[in-house]
Amino acid sequence: MRTISIPSLADLPAAAAQVRAALGGHTILCFEGEMGAGKTTFIKALCRELGVVDEVSSPTFALVNEYRTAANAPVYHFDFYRLDEPAEAEQIGASEYFDSSYLCLIEWPGRVQPLLPDHRLTLTLTVTGPSSRELVIDTYGF
Template sequence: MRTITISSLADLPAAATQVRAALGNHTILCFEGEMGAGKTTFIKALCRELGVADEVSSPTFALVNEYRTAADVPVYHFDFYRLDEPAEAEGIGASEYFDSGYLCLVEWPARVAPLLPDHRLTLTLTVTGPASRELKIEN
């Protein structure tokens, strides 16, 4: 497990750089944290680090957003907060996305746990102050 301290929003780019370096060959990143912990905000910083020029926003109602890196490689961003059961994610082809080999950034992964591959990183954001967070990265 690795822990990154994020003291303020200004630390997000450096934290995103550290997460990118920690990816290895992982393509599934599961973001855990309470509502308002900053999952989407961190994903925006990570996408910038990956060269995504698109507007990054929470796919709360669409369930999945697709972005493109500067090298025109897709990045998939999921928000499963509103799901009641994994079958709803199956309906949008979540398993195919997860098996695509492209980076999948998953908010609220516990709601689709049976669909997630074992080989993934879990990033847990914990609120430690008004603008500070702790980010734990686990295999």
């Protein structure tokens, strides 16, 4: 387990760089945190750090957005907040995305828990102040 302090929005790029360095062989990143904790904001910073050239936005209604890095590698961004059961994620082929070996960034992973691979990182964002956050990285399966 690793903890990263994010004192302000200006510190997001440095925190994203630390997460990128911590990826290892993980391609599944599960983002936990209360509504408004900054999951999508952090994902935007992480995508910039990964070289994503596309506009990054929450896939709340589409469930999944696909972005491309400068090297044209796909990055999949999921938001499962609106799901009532994992079967809804299965209908969009979530398991195939998860097995693709491409980076999958998942908001509200608890809604699809039975579909998640064992090998993953869970990143939990906690609000510690008006613009400060704490990010805890837990590793599963490696």
